[in-house]
Amino acid sequence: MRRLCALSSLSIALFLLAGTAVAADNGGRVRVGYVVLDEEGNLAVNQETFNTYEGPSLSLDKFRYLTGGGLNLFADLQNITLNNRHLRAGISKPGRFGVSLYHNQYRRTYSFDGGTFTRRSVAGGQFECMPLKYFHFFGGFDLARKHGGWVLPYEFRGDTTVVGTDYTQSSISIGAQTFLAGGTLRLEYRTFNFSDELYTDGDRDARQFSVTAFLPIPRYHRVTISGGYHYRRNRHDWTETELVTRTGWGGVRAMLPLGWSLDGRFLFARNKHSVGYAETDNVVTTLAAARSWPRWGGVRVGYENRIADDLIDRTVANILMAAGWVKPDPRISLRGRWSTRLKEVKTGATLLGDEDVTRYQFGVRFQDTLHGDLSLQYQGRVRTNDDLDTRVEYTAVTAAVTVDRLRYGTAMVTYSYYLGTFENRAAVAPDNYEFSDHVITGSLRTMSWRHIRGNLGGTYYRSRRDRDVEKFGLSIGAEYDLRPDLTLDATYRAVNYDDFLVNDRYYTGNIVTVNITKGFRL
């Protein structure tokens, strides 16, 4: 509440500064409205409405105040009076300093009647200042709190054991960055503190320090070298155990003639846990070469090697990657990427064993600046674990059409089809799982006609095979300009969810929002 008051006070202070305004468009929009919420069914199953509250709402939209000296104040305070508030405010002067504050919160519901829920709130602030031309300080703090109760996902059993949660994580950071000869050096120190009010056994903290540097090689500025070091120490209070991570990395990139470029990167991380004296090393080496033909195409291929070694178990992964694009016409682009990773257990025996993962994605897009876009994407991933005798295959096809006629408005339709297949062949009782999803989304927004603008949107979702879920959302809205700076808008939104395999997993929600928005200038 105090954070809310602080930010609200800041917004009021912005108004008080009106007397020194110089820019003609200083100002913002004040929005006052009311949300009506009518729900029926299981409140735990529809996440779109988890964070919707009924009641009067007050917002300050995109307030900006610019002084003649270049001082820029901004505020965007959404739903100040409701529990799903989302607030941002700050003051800055480009090239000199900047301070910003934010706060937002939302909830998740876990029980049929909505009585069991968790609320997460996040607040923080950032600052930066540049006392010298080539040097700036920065820092900030974050505070994340989650509290309430949640229900373990006992699907198909109907069990409802509520688990309480109430924790706070705070983080403070401070650092400095300098810019020299086209390069940069950055230092940052950050602390974390996790405090659990219900289970103090879980209290822990962390300290981390990082340094990062980039530097073009003098006289050979087409070659850039880079490197960094990262140290983090996690400490668990109750058991007095520690996990210490040290990471060092370096890289080089050379931009060669004729559109060629070469990349190399090396990373070494050592993680040492004080329990059982476990120690894991991760070593990653990446090499890539690229060739580009400006305006019409490019291709890049790479190789990566990853080694993970914890003194007992050792795995080695070899990865091949390729990507490319071609633009045969300024309006048509084709893109694709592919990678495959083969991870082998060289010594020891890990939980997952040998693993083979392949990912791919191909897309084509037609863009016309006057009429709209048409695109088609195909992507998938396949993962097999031979030792476990399992296979996961996941495929998605997406098509999107956007029609953009400036005289009338914009329409967009997207269709996606997903197919997921999980084969757990080694289980005592062979246990396969499949789903296929269809998702259709669409929106229509009209241009202003006699001071009226309309919008229509909807999403239809259908999940089949081992799940049988249907849900949809529909939104209809209109805006009417009472005066150039005064707008009345109303939106009706309907949300429906049905799981046809489980009786109590159904939900219907109707939400009506009415706002009146007043623009103002200072």
Added chain:
Amino acid sequence: MRLLRAIAGNAAGAAIVLVVMFLSDSSPARSQTTDPPTDSTCLDCHDGLNRSLEPGPHRLGSEYSQPKIVVACVSCHAGAEMHVDNPDRETITTPAELAGHEAFVTCTQCHLAHIGLDNYGFDVHAVQEMNCTKCHRIHVDDKPLLLDDRAEYCLPCHQEAATGFARASQHPVFQGNITCLSCHRVIKRADNRPGYDLAAICRGCHPAEAGPFPYEHEAVNGYSVAEGGCTECHNPHGSENDHLLAQPTVHLCRRCHAPVGHITAHGGIWADYNCLVCHTDIHGSFVSNRFLDPAMAARVGGDCFRTGCHALIR
């Protein structure tokens, strides 16, 4: 830049220029015109366009020393001299409408681009000629230079992710509570990844699950040789299952575990239970190497794991 375009068709000339650029100082190539139009000339026709630059670092007249530059309309828009005489759309360049490479050349006059710096891994954004203006809006008006509250920069290309957020369980991106950039580090990927694990990203919001724990579920910890992480079990964009799980929980656990005893013991009474009924601390535990609920004895009506048949299992 125009000079470069003019000789693009001449391979020998281009090679010479590239060699010279390679061996010499990389100070940005600039238009060599002697008398470019002033900002006031541009604003005579484009009245008010300067206001959209005022909140950000591209405010007209801003002076920067590294590199030495005073921001003006002609800093980004080439061809202004011809445009003054012939104010046609075709006579002036707009970076947002340029091919990726050409926009990149414009922006890197002053900026060290991400693709030349710390994306040493294999980032698809670096190779597919992304135009800088796909993500950064220069005439920002009432929007910051880059702030993707509604994922409007990312989702037009990442449509599979966009429809993923329409699923039954999803992260609150459309609700505005988080953005794509909350999780995805498009730039500086090599930074802030302690231990080379994905949990470094997730723990910012989910510290209770991220550990570290004295007893850790191997699948959760990317720094272990199992090379897993949160996405071993969760689909972060959206899932048809609760808690973003890739499969309903029993199926998910059976991908790696084949617990014979659970199916045969007690007349098979446990076979149909969800694994998390007992293994509540599945991400990691402070007391149990099987991630069992510390209060389970009270829940199941007997102290099976302290004094009963399963006492050897902590």
